Amino acid sequence: MEKRVFFKGWLLPLLLIAPQILVSAVFFFYPAGQAVWQSLFIPDPFGLSMQYVGLGNFKYLLSDPYYRASFFTTGLFSILVTLVSMIPALFLAIVADRLIKGAGTYRTMLIWPYAVAPAIAGVLWLFMFNTRVGVVSWYLGNLGYDWNHVLNGSEAMGLVVVSSAWGRISYNFLFFFAALQSVPKSIIEAAAIDGARFWRRFWTIVLPLLSPTTFFLLVVNVVYAFFETFGVIHTITSGGPQQSTTILVYKVFADGFVGQDLGSSAAQSVILLVVVGALTVFQFKYIERRVHY
């Protein structure tokens, strides 16, 4: 049951979408076009000369096993960040929804971490887990666990995932909480009278009704994990140890702005563009089918 509005003629609709098209052209199509163009060259950092290499940058990248490994790292990282930020958020939202006293205070406090910038969140977690002076690593040391994310890739991954997901929990909480409020009480009461217990009501009624929100958050969180976690990774691990936390976006930055290799960096952004585009199409085509509006 799609609703459609028909306009007579072309002028008005064109005029109405013009601002959006303009913004997209200036801030998206133009830079994206530049990236595609630059990916065909090896320029020197100062822009004094350019060597045309055709698809040479792409060949160079795809023949690099570390670049290929970075796809896997990015996939793992995004899945973990999405899960770690959504599941606790849903749980907290359900719990907060059932609160009778002090709900406002709890809600406010749960939303707070969202106000912390990713880079600062990174530094906070880094201090807690600092291998020599961190509070948490000190307690872990007392329990006999030698925490060292500087050398241990899995620990480093765990730390950047938690740091990236932490602030996102608040964001997701906000959406889940709002969605829970809009689940009609009458349906839940009817189910309760029919003898359905809490978890059964949750699985069969609440969760399906939350599916549009869940889908929205899934897309938004994957995009977040792909693009916006840069600050956290930069402050905590700089992609190490041994590239175990080098996600695609971080590599674009490292090659372009640390290594001054703008050709490779441009080629990487083109690849990233394709990957994220494909992912979004996939999400809308296959996952959205399971969403009930």
Add this chain to the structure above:
Amino acid sequence: MKKNSIGALAVSSTLLSPIAAYAETEVHFWHAFTGRLGELVAAQVEDFNASQDNYTVVQSHKGNYSETLNAGIAAFRAGEQPQILMVFEVGTATMMAAKGATRPVYEVMAASGAEFDQDAYIGAVKGYYTSTDGDMLSLPFNASTPVLWVNRDAFKAAGVDPDTDLSTWQNVDKTLTALKAGGSDCPLVTAWQSWIHLENFSAYHDVPFASKDNGFSGLDTELQVNGDAQIAHLTAMGQWAKDGKFIYTGRRNEGGANFRAGECALFTESSAGYAGIKSEAKFAFDVRPLPYWEGVGNAPQNTIIGGASLWVMEGHEEEEYKGAGEFLSYLSSSDVQAKWHQDTGYLPITAEASAATKASGFYEENVGTEVAVIQMTAKAPTANSNGLRLGSFDQIRGIIDEELEAIWSGDKSAKDAMDSVVKRGNPLLRRFEQANR
């Protein structure tokens, strides 16, 4: 918003005092120093501005070394570059290859008419920034070299004589065993692992880091860090890491916090760590020369520098270059250099400044501050110990860091890790060669 109002203020004050504004040519200087070092740079600039009326140097801080270089590059692309840009030693090859973006310092000096004798500069310091024809391309500004810092109290606590000979790694090896046996949790820690344990290690033992004289004589250079000497050293360090005698804390100078807190007995770190260690350490400490492996290569040769130099950017008025030349000449004057050396622990860049410091009795009062100077200047540098001139070097250092981490964690043998550095680093050198053909 704030910027605008300051701009407006500047404009209005210029309008009110037209004479002052037109007599003085502005020279912009972008640097990477904050804190104490930032204050010292600001003081140098103020002194220079007060010393004459023709030029005004405007200094601005642009972030850390990498960020400052990036800011300079981005500004050049936008046509907004400063006259003087600070570039760390790792960015040297990038700057040298950018002909048309930079103006060699020796030319600037010649044109400005300022006094400039290239031979007055210490060979090991200027060598890093000099063309193969012997012309200085950028002015060394802050140069340091790695030394060994000793926490004497930690030695005593572990029952080891703090005056024990630590000049060779063979002796350090025995000492680390004794420290560990004496209950030390952190016998050895390091800062800047690639710089100290590979780059300086290679120079100090007179073995090549890369072909073509470490990149000095051609862009078609290849890494040679998988030589026997380097592998033997890293194998030993890997074993120390495994035995808990060497504690790895990170790629930069994270280890400094552990050493200054008194946790660690030995610390390999830049001589410029002096100011920080002196002000924070609540224990007796010593500075010793960097150890070497007895019988390996021609050790001890000289160590190489780290730090930054000042590059003059193209695209400005001749009058501004004169000002830049005057300022650089002021910076390398003996008094300014001697003060800088004594305040910061960075090396003096001229022999005269070094002699002035010695004559002032500074080295007697501050024991150990001379170690770095002697270590750098004891022998004339060879083709292996002039420094390094490799493109994409910041990235190559990143690769080296990753592979060293693999050694410390026991994932790879030193040989496998260094072979991998060569295999991964060479394509970056080839790309740099291609970009700067």
